[in-house]
Amino acid sequence: MASQKISSFLSRTLVSSSIRSLSQHGRTSHCRRVVSRYSTAAATEDPITPPVSVKYTQLLIGGKFVDSASGKKFKTYDPRTGNVIAEVAEGDAEDINRAVAAARKAFDEGPWPKMTAYERSKILFKFADLLEQHTDEIAALETWDNGKPYEQAAKAELPMCVRLMRYYAGWADKIHGLTVPADGPYQMQTLHEPIGVAGQIIPWNFPILMFVWKVAPALACGNTIVLKSAEQTPLTAIYAAKLLQEAGLPDGVINVVSGYGPTAGGALASHMDVDKLAFTGSTVTGKLVLEMASKSNLKPVTLELGGKSPFIVCKDADIDKAVELAHFALFFNQGQCCCAGSRTYVHESIYDEFVEKAKARAMKRVVGDPFRKDIEQGPQIDSEQFEKVMQYIRSGIESGAKLETGGEKLGSKGYYIQPTVFSNVNEDMLIAQDEIFGPVQSILKFKDIQEVARRANNTHYGLAAGVFTQDIDTANYLARALKVGTVWVNCYDVFDAAIPFGGYKMSGQGREKGIYCLMNYLQVKSVVTPLKDPAWL
Numbered sequence: 031m032a033s034q035k036i037s038s039f040l041s042r043t044l045v046s047s048s049i050r051s052l053s054q055h056g057r058t059s060h061c062r063r064v065v066s067r068y069s070t071a072a073a074t075e076d077p078i079t080p081p082v083s084v085k086y087t088q089l090l091i092g093g094k095f096v097d098s099a100s101g102k103k104f105k106t107y108d109p110r111t112g113n114v115i116a117e118v119a120e121g122d123a124e125d126i127n128r129a130v131a132a133a134r135k136a137f138d139e140g141p142w143p144k145m146t147a148y149e150r151s152k153i154l155f156k157f158a159d160l161l162e163q164h165t166d167e168i169a170a171l172e173t174w175d176n177g178k179p180y181e182q183a184a185k186a187e188l189p190m191c192v193r194l195m196r197y198y199a200g201w202a203d204k205i206h207g208l209t210v211p212a213d214g215p216y217q218m219q220t221l222h223e224p225i226g227v228a229g230q231i232i233p234w235n236f237p238i239l240m241f242v243w244k245v246a247p248a249l250a251c252g253n254t255i256v257l258k259s260a261e262q263t264p265l266t267a268i269y270a271a272k273l274l275q276e277a278g279l280p281d282g283v284i285n286v287v288s289g290y291g292p293t294a295g296g297a298l299a300s301h302m303d304v305d306k307l308a309f310t311g312s313t314v315t316g317k318l319v320l321e322m323a324s325k326s327n328l329k330p331v332t333l334e335l336g337g338k339s340p341f342i343v344c345k346d347a348d349i350d351k352a353v354e355l356a357h358f359a360l361f362f363n364q365g366q367c368c369c370a371g372s373r374t375y376v377h378e379s380i381y382d383e384f385v386e387k388a389k390a391r392a393m394k395r396v397v398g399d400p401f402r403k404d405i406e407q408g409p410q411i412d413s414e415q416f417e418k419v420m421q422y423i424r425s426g427i428e429s430g431a432k433l434e435t436g437g438e439k440l441g442s443k444g445y446y447i448q449p450t451v452f453s454n455v456n457e458d459m460l461i462a463q464d465e466i467f468g469p470v471q472s473i474l475k476f477k478d479i480q481e482v483a484r485r486a487n488n489t490h491y492g493l494a495a496g497v498f499t500q501d502i503d504t505a506n507y508l509a510r511a512l513k514v515g516t517v518w519v520n521c522y523d524v525f526d527a528a529i530p531f532g533g534y535k536m537s538g539q540g541r542e543k544g545i546y547c548l549m550n551y552l553q554v555k556s557v558v559t560p561l562k563d564p565a566w567l
């Protein structure tokens with residue numbers, strides 16, 4: 031995919047295909063019998079057999095696949111059914127110790143830091159090629175483990191991984207310090223050195239994308255890594271790490287430990303020999319790992335956390351486009367996006383029309399087996415998230431919001447939820463305050479721009495925002511007034527390798543992607559040397 035924009039992929043692929051798919055599904059009597067309003071046939075049929083097998087289930091430490099020290103394993107589940115996909119080695123503190131020792135050895139002694147930056151970049155480019163060649167297999171594992179539509183994984187997320195990998199591979203031999211003018215006869219320079227052993231903890235909602243967002247800049251800067259994947263989705267990180275080895279990454283440079291947060295994740299965050307920690311996950315856990323990092327060796331920490339992002343539709347917006355993008359901003363990835371546009375603010379003059387259209391769009395959403403072609407929405411990741419989302423739906427109803435559509439479980443198996451839309455939502459309601467992380471759209475009404483900016487900012491989060499208007503002054507006003515890391519104007523979820531991403535307030539610390547991320551993985555050393563009889567200063 032040339033543009034790397036999920037939204038443009040979606041408008042070209044899923045939105046148009048959903049219309050085709052709707053008519054196909056409409057022909058199945060099964061669909062009509064189970065749910066009349068949604069195109070949900072696949073959610074009620076037998077699951078499609080995934081076109082992939084699980085090859086790797088062990089930990090990768092020091093270049094070798096190994097069992098966990100305890101011999102323990104944990105199960106990873108298919109969200110379509112709740113059935114077990116595979117048993118995976120369960121790493122804990124002892125495995126983290128082994129992995130950190132391997133990463134330390136590879137950093138201090140191994141060939142990696144002694145290679146030229148150009149040699150390192152060639153390995154990273156090779157890895158990008160391998161990711162591209164293995165797109166189908168990785169996307170299938172991702173869909174199986176996570177429940178996201180296969181077409182989304184294969185046509186949007188894997189190409190984004192490849193692009194981001196190439197972006198940082200290109201940086202590897204362009205990272206350097208400065209020669210600085212001095213107030214005297216001194217040569218003053220800065221060296222940009224790799225920081226050392228990077229600990230990285232990733233979540234389950236975009237497992238392979240988060241893997242690449244984390245490892246690409248760290249490796250481009252010459253670091254070694256211990257990465258802990260999310261316990262819900264361990265499969266693609268191990269697979270990708272194997273490809274990194276195949277690309278020529280020396281043993282011990284990437285170590286992957288599957289396991290649970292409090293055990294493996296906690297051991298990594300509090301390890302005395304980890305030089306930097308990068309974490310993506312919930313704000314609650316972000317606070318914990320920050321505390322662990324400070325109580326151990328004061329390792330620097332970057333955090334990519336949760337959000338409750340406003341999507342603001344002004345009175346002059348192109349309503350149909352805004353409805354479509356507001357729908358996408360919320361429902362994409364089953365609503366399981368840190369930057370989901372989960373507070374849809376609509377100007378009072380177009381509110382009723384917008385709600386009607388948003389409801390109609392949600393009712394057309396194609397929900398079902400994510401391996402089926404043209405599916406827009408698969409199941410939620412697991413029973414815990416499913417229950418949490420259902421509780422928020424109940425809370426929305428109880429607090430007086432108007433349930434326009436959805437609100438119920440879909441099908442008898444797995445964790446499918448009807449695309450749900452609430453109108454008449456106000457800020458006192460939990461559904462307008464908490465990160466629901468599910469397919470639940472909350473539509474609020476506003477009167478003027480200053481008021482909506484104030485209300486949009488009235489949250490502990492500050493990850494992203496969408497602004498829909500045809501007035502450049504309104505766009506500029508909101509872009510500057512909103513306290514968030516990304517403002518998308520008349521678009522949403524446009525992720526480019528070069529544009530940074532991260533949060534204000536309790537949505538995080540630091541930025542990932544782009545040039546901004548490199549400094550997370552570098553130490554700056556100042557070197558001062560006297561000059562004897564310099565020709566110039």
Ligand SMILES: NC(=O)c1ccc[n+]([C@@H]2O[C@H](COP(=O)([O-])OP(=O)(O)OC[C@H]3O[C@@H](n4cnc5c(N)ncnc54)[C@H](O)[C@@H]3O)[C@@H](O)[C@H]2O)c1
Pocket residue numbers: 231232233234235236258259260261289290291292293294295296299310311312313314315316318319333334335336337367368369465467493532533537538
């Ligand atoms: N800002 C971003 O870029 C971004 C991207 C994706 C997801 N997220 C956020 O991630 C959250 C969803 O992910 P989640 O439910 O997996 O979050 P989570 O915080 O429960 O888990 C994230 C990771 O942290 C680990 N973990 C859990 N407890 C830990 C502990 N005590 N010590 C160390 N590690 C621990 C988990 O095992 C997992 O690997 C949402 O809040 C979402 O907004 C943010």
